[in-house]
Amino acid sequence: MTEENNLNIDNTFSIIVRVESGNSAGEEFILERPFRIGRDEECEVMLTDGIVSRSHVEIYWLNDKWWLADLESANGTFVNNKIIDKVELEDGLQVQLGENGPRLSFSLKQKSINQSSKTPNDKSVSGYIDHYFDNRPAGEVGEHTMMIRQAYEVVKKKHSSKYIYAIIGIAVVAVLIGAYAIYQHINTSKQLELAEAIFYDMKSIELEISRLNEALTKTGDKELIASVNQLKSTRKEMEKKYDEYINILDIYDMDEEEQIIVNMARNFGECELNIPESFIDEVKVYIEKWKSSTRLKTAIERAKKNGYEKIIAEKMLAEQLPPHFYYLALQESNFIKDIVGPQTRYGYAKGIWQFIPKTAIKYGLRLGPMVKLKKYDPRDDRFKFEKATAAAAKYLSDIYNTEAQASGLLVMASYNWGEHNVRDLILKMPGNPKDRNFWKLLSAYKNKIPDETYNYVFYIFSAAVIGENPKLFGFDFDNPLSDAISEMNN
Numbered sequence: 234m235t236e237e238n239n240l241n242i243d244n245t246f247s248i249i250v251r252v253e254s255g256n257s258a259g260e261e262f263i264l265e266r267p268f269r270i271g272r273d274e275e276c277e278v279m280l281t282d283g284i285v286s287r288s289h290v291e292i293y294w295l296n297d298k299w300w301l302a303d304l305e306s307a308n309g310t311f312v313n314n315k316i317i318d319k320v321e322l323e324d325g326l327q328v329q330l331g332e333n334g335p336r337l338s339f340s341l342k343q344k345s346i347n348q349s350s351k352t353p354n355d356k357s358v359s360g361y362i363d364h365y366f367d368n369r370p371a372g373e374v375g376e377h378t379m380m381i382r383q384a385y386e387v388v389k390k391k392h393s394s395k396y397i398y399a400i401i402g403i404a405v406v407a408v409l410i411g412a413y414a415i416y417q418h419i420n421t422s423k424q425l426e427l428a429e430a431i432f433y434d435m436k437s438i439e440l441e442i443s444r445l446n447e448a449l450t451k452t453g454d455k456e457l458i459a460s461v462n463q464l465k466s467t468r469k470e471m472e473k474k475y476d477e478y479i480n481i482l483d484i485y486d487m488d489e490e491e492q493i494i495v496n497m498a499r500n501f502g503e504c505e506l507n508i509p510e511s512f513i514d515e516v517k518v519y520i521e522k523w524k525s526s527t528r529l530k531t532a533i534e535r536a537k538k539n540g541y542e543k544i545i546a547e548k549m550l551a552e553q554l555p556p557h558f559y560y561l562a563l564q565e566s567n568f569i570k571d572i573v574g575p576q577t578r579y580g581y582a583k584g585i586w587q588f589i590p591k592t593a594i595k596y597g598l599r600l601g602p603m604v605k606l607k608k609y610d611p612r613d614d615r616f617k618f619e620k621a622t623a624a625a626a627k628y629l630s631d632i633y634n635t636e637a638q639a640s641g642l643l644v645m646a647s648y649n650w651g652e653h654n655v656r657d658l659i660l661k662m663p664g665n666p667k668d669r670n671f672w673k674l675l676s677a678y679k680n681k682i683p684d685e686t687y688n689y690v691f692y693i694f695s696a697a698v699i700g701e702n703p704k705l706f707g708f709d710f711d712n713p714l715s716d717a718i719s720e721m722n723n
Contacts, residue, residue, distance in 0.1 A: 246341045248292065248299065248322070255335025256281045263342075267293040269304070270330070270337070273510070284308050284331035286511040292322060299341075301328065305509035305672050308334060309679070318676060425506055428478035429667075431471050432504045436639045436666035438468045443553065443634040479505065490517070493701050497694065500555045501641025502633070502666075509672050519688075519695035520706055528567065529696055533713045536568040541585075541618065543717040548622045550721065552630035554641075556714055560696040561645060562586055562625070564689060570618060571609040581607055584615035586625040596624035636660060642671030642690055646682070649689040655682075 250262040250270070257280050268277035273287040280289075286306035293300055299322035303310040308331035312320050320326070326339040442464050449457045479485070484505050485492050494516050495505050523529050536542060536559075546556035565587040566572045574582035579589040581604070590600055593615055601613030614620050629644055636659045637643035647655045658678050662669050671690065675682070699706045700713055 246299075246343055249340045249342055250278055251338045251340075252280070253327075253336040253338055257335065264292075267291070271304075271306075271510075280330070280335055282330070282335050284334040287514060288510050289330050290328070298322075301326070301339075303676075305511055305676055306330070307511040307515055308332065316680075424478055424482055428475055428482065429504060429506050431475045431478070432506070433665070433667040435468055435471045435475065436502065438464050438471070439553075439639055440634055440666070442468070443630070447634075482506075489702075489705060490698075493698050493705075497557070497698050497701065498642075500557055500697075501694070502555075502639045503642065503670055504667075512672055515691060516695050516698060519691040520699060522692075523695060523699060524707060529563075529699065530708060530710055532563045532567040533700075533710055536563070537713060539568070539570070539618075541568060541622075542713050543720065544619055544622055546714060546717040546721060548619075548626040549629075552626045554626060554630055554633060556718060557697040557700075558626075558629055558641075558644075559714060560693045560700065561629075561648065562622075563696060564693045571616060573607050573609060576607065580604065583610070583613060584621050585618060586615070586621050588615045588621065588624070592628065593624070596628050598624050632656075638664070638666045638669040640666070640670045642694065643669065643674060645690045645693050646671065646674070646686050650683065650686040655686065658682075 246265075248264050248268075250264065252258055252260045262278050264277060269288050269291050270276055270278040270280065270285075271287050271289040272280060272282075272285050276288060286304070286308070288304045289306045290310055291302050291304055293302065300319055301310075301322045302319040303317060309316045311317065311329040311332065312327070320328075322339055322341075324339070324341045327336060328339070329336045442461055445457050445461050445464070448454065449461070485495065487495070491513055494513050495508060498508050498512075499505050541562075542559065545559045545562065549556045549558050562568065562585050566585045568585060570585060572583070572585065572587070574587050577589065579591055582589050583593075588596075588598060590604055593600060598614035598621060599612075600615075601610030603610040604613065609616065614624075629648065632644045632647045633639060633641065636656045637647060643655070643659060647659070649655075655674075658674065658681065659669060662673060662677065675687075679687075699708060703710050703712065
């Protein structure tokens, strides 16, 4: 949706929203401008049903039509029992928010249109006098004009004629303030577009740097070094400009917990500007799940005892990956060094990173003689933590730089759901960083993604969020990565 389209809305219709079922059944809303429906208090149509996302759907004007679009809600939007991303808003449309959520009906009611709803073409004081104080009868003018006329009559009775221009001046100022607000909104929209464009250009450059480094490793062509350095310099300048936009747009104007969630998405290669509210809500759900057991604290203490944090951080940063992939190992194994996973059709997954035999061999790990047995094997490289961590970092980097298009959340999903399953779905998505991210994957293929993979991604991400400030989230341990990262930075 663009601001320009919103400014040319067809005002001949009112949109009537009736809540047919749910907590607000029987309520009716009449709106004439674009609006949102959801649990958030800022939504023009606010519903309290738990299945409804904070901002669930949006109704907007585009290409001379009204449209209803799902805002990447957690539970989806359904029309005729089919999940939809967007649908034309027609009279009589029935929509359900979530499979068992509230049902809404929409109708379009034609209004009487008259000249009073328009702004005067002549922007001079005389023009406003002619517009608001002409000879049109009350039935032919709008509510705004009638309010100004009534205010004028009150002033006229109490004061001399010099106050006539004062009330007209107030009307003029009100119009100018409204125009400035529109300008500011358009300006903000343009800044958002520019910032988003810069972010994804940065991701494209990041991927190109990785490809050139790979070519440099394979060919030893030192002429590539200059190209890599030039791209790194360009990316650094772009990141500086992007951060300036983030500050101007005040993206982090939210509570501290949500700030950490949004910033962690940035750490994993996602753009702060288009994170769905439903994603933030879901992360909070998984934070609560972590609170229901001691698993997170126990695993982190085990890793600290064995000095795993520094090794993981070093290996990930060596592959230009965020050190927060530490939490992927936590989810895989709870940092139990001799762990052996259940048997799969690819064999037993072993070690802290739970490599299956085929992937282990691909990334240079030697298998032990007990590869086909559900047993710990000290001669199997998958149990050699530093060597296995280097292999895992390389594997994650390969996914990050190819199919996942620099989306850390897609990397997690790919790591969990077998060799090809997620990757095959990802390859069906547009081949650029902007259109390959986890929420786009959920929007397109949520019904095909196993619950195990969905939970896997959210458990890792929410653990990383908690780890940034454990005490803020009610945990009594310290950030496990802060010392390792500080040591490397120094």
